[in-house]
Amino acid sequence: MKKALLAVAAAVLLIVGTLVGYGVYKERQGKDVRGSSTEEFDTTREPAPKPRPAAAKIRWPMYRFDASRQGNAERMLVEPPYRPIWFFRARSLVEFPPSVAYGRLYFANADGTLFALDLKRKKPTWTYRARRCTAATPAIDGHTVYMAYLNKPPCNATRSGLDGEVVALNADTGKLRWRVKLAPTESSPLVVDGTVYVGDWSGRVYALSAATGATRWTFKTGDKVKDAMAYAGGRIYFGSYDHHVYALNARSGKLFWRAAAQQRLGPRGRFYSTPAVAYGRVYIGSTDGKVYSYGATSGKLRWSHGTGDYVYSSPAIWKGRVYAGSYDGTMYAFDGATGDVLWKYKANGAISGSPIVISDVLYFSTLKGRTYALDPLKGKLLWAFRRGSYAAVVSDRRRLYLVAHARIFAMAPRKRG
Numbered sequence: 158m159k160k161a162l163l164a165v166a167a168a169v170l171l172i173v174g175t176l177v178g179y180g181v182y183k184e185r186q187g188k189d190v191r192g193s194s195t196e197e198f199d200t201t202r203e204p205a206p207k208p209r210p211a212a213a214k215i216r217w218p219m220y221r222f223d224a225s226r227q228g229n230a231e232r233m234l235v236e237p238p239y240r241p242i243w244f245f246r247a248r249s250l251v252e253f254p255p256s257v258a259y260g261r262l263y264f265a266n267a268d269g270t271l272f273a274l275d276l277k278r279k280k281p282t283w284t285y286r287a288r289r290c291t292a293a294t295p296a297i298d299g300h301t302v303y304m305a306y307l308n309k310p311p312c313n314a315t316r317s318g319l320d321g322e323v324v325a326l327n328a329d330t331g332k333l334r335w336r337v338k339l340a341p342t343e344s345s346p347l348v349v350d351g352t353v354y355v356g357d358w359s360g361r362v363y364a365l366s367a368a369t370g371a372t373r374w375t376f377k378t379g380d381k382v383k384d385a386m387a388y389a390g391g392r393i394y395f396g397s398y399d400h401h402v403y404a405l406n407a408r409s410g411k412l413f414w415r416a417a418a419q420q421r422l423g424p425r426g427r428f429y430s431t432p433a434v435a436y437g438r439v440y441i442g443s444t445d446g447k448v449y450s451y452g453a454t455s456g457k458l459r460w461s462h463g464t465g466d467y468v469y470s471s472p473a474i475w476k477g478r479v480y481a482g483s484y485d486g487t488m489y490a491f492d493g494a495t496g497d498v499l500w501k502y503k504a505n506g507a508i509s510g511s512p513i514v515i516s517d518v519l520y521f522s523t524l525k526g527r528t529y530a531l532d533p534l535k536g537k538l539l540w541a542f543r544r545g546s547y548a549a550v551v552s553d554r555r556r557l558y559l560v561a562h563a564r565i566f567a568m569a570p571r572k573r574g
Contacts, residue, residue: 187421187445192460194494197437197452200477216553217257220294220345221471221511224388225434228473228480229514233552236516237530237540239568242556243279247272247563253345254513254548254560258297259328262551262558262565265291267312271304273331276553276567283331287324292343293385296353298367301334302326303346305355323355323363325370335370339363345385345431347393349407354393356382362395362403364410374410378403380427384441384471389434389453396428396441402451404439414456418443431471431511433479436493440479442468448481448489450496460496464489471511473519475533482508482521488529490536500536504529510547515557520549528559542568 192198221228247266255264255274261282262274269287274280287304290312295304308320321341325334340359347354352373353365360378365371379399386393392413396402404413418426426445433440438459439451444467450459465485473480478499479491484507490499506525513520519533522545530540544561550568551558557568 187419189447189463189496190419190458190461191497192450192495196459197454197457198459198494199437200493214260215258215297217255217551218298219256219296219347220253220385221387221431221433222513222551224347224349226385226387226431226471227433227435228471228511229475230552231516233516233554235552235555235557235568235570236518238571239540239542239557240571241542241566242569244561244564244566245274245279247565249563250546251560251563251565252292252547253294254551255558255565256295256297256302257551257553257558259300261328263295263297263302263328264560264565265293265295265304266563267291269306271295271302271326271331273302273328274565276556279567282329285324285326285331285333287322289322290341293345296346296348297328298348300328301367302328303348303353303367305342305344305346307341307343321357323353323365323370325353325367337363337365337370337372343383347386347388349388352407354386354388354407356384356386356395356397358383360397360399362386362393362405362410364407376403376405376410376412383429385431387432387434387439392453394432394434394439394453396430396432396443398427398429400425400427402428402432402439402441402449402456404453404456416451416456416458418445418449419447419458419461421445429469430481433472433474435474436477438493440472440474440481440493442470442472442481444468446483446485448472448479448491448496450479450493462489462491462496462498466507469509470521473512473514475514475517475519478533480512480514480519480533482510482512484508486523488512488519488521488531488536490533502529502531502536502538510549513549513551515550515552522546522549522560526562528561542566
């Protein structure tokens with residue numbers, strides 16, 4: 158009897174020891190990785206292309222401002238403090254920020270209504286009612302609005318099949334130019350060189366003709382693609398719920414590399430955050446609470462740094478620094494090369510939406526209804542507004558437009574002195 162008990166005890170100790178060893182191994186795998194300033198990091202690279210002179214009337218073309226998704230709009234004429242001068246009622250939640258072109262704001266509410274809001278008349282020039290759920294920012298190019306839609310209500314349904322769509326509309330009239338059926342999509346369209354790129358819940362990425370909607374190529378991942386694509390150097394970059402980040406040839410869809418989130422105890426990280434591409438790196442947040450930096454050419458992990466909670470926030474890039482918000486209620490400023498934390502700012506609630514830099518000021522909103530403007534160098538508070546939620550702000554150069562749940566505020570810079 159004693160021998161049997163000893164054998165059982167030994168077996169239990171062996172199992173416990175194995176589990177502890179496995180836990181220690183996983184914990185070490187998931188530790189933060191510090192980066193190097195000499196490996197695939199170059200601040201002298203040419204900045205991402207800004208809107209062409211021919212498109213001067215397009216002030217804010219797409220989600221995160223430009224194709225590299227850096228979230229940095231330098232040439233605006235606004236700075237805090239601000240005063241609200243009018244607001245527009247959107248009737249239901251506006252989760253993603255507008256695009257700005259031709260004297261209008263283009264945005265969609267949760268009921269699936271896409272607005273072309275005339276900024277002088279403060280009334281819609283037209284509306285397009287898709288009667289579908291939405292979680293995306295439209296893209297503007299060549300007097301055309303491109304918009305992605307989820308399934309028909311209820312919005313939390315996990316339907317399969319071709320229950321989403323991408324549409325192209327005349328920017329002046331709202332007239333439908335083409336429609337493409339695909340799985341539900343919350344991927345804010347990327348338009349580059351006559352091609353529209355989106356991902357969907359089937360795990361596919363599509364390259365569509367901007368003129369006709371015809372499919373040029375598709376690429377399949379292992380799970381949902383919910384983020385928007387980023388573009389740089391002939392490649393598109395995106396994350397998937399299959400725990401990986403991808404780099405594809407923008408023309409052919411050929412895979413360049415696939416990089417994984419770190420192993421760890423608990424669920425492995427998924428990617429909802431839209432990546433930003435700068436300095437030869439790809440920066441992206443993950444549901445494992447980390448911000449990652451991968452080499453844009455190699456796909457190698459260059460650094461990772463944990464926060465206290467989910468990072469749905471898409472990183473913003475400014476002067477060698479990377480900014481991302483966390484559900485732990487903190488805005489983080491990282492060194493773009495090493496991932497070292499330069500400063501942290503504790504806000505009043507969880508940060509789900511993405512920060513944006515406009516004329517050297519960092520803006521973000523919290524889920525508790527407050528918008529902040531910080532000095533991006535030191536993290537010092539410059540201005541705050543008691544409205545805001547998911548989206549932060551955009552600009553048409555002379556005004557700031559702030560999304561506050563179901564309202565959009567027009568903000569004028571307040572004269573100093």
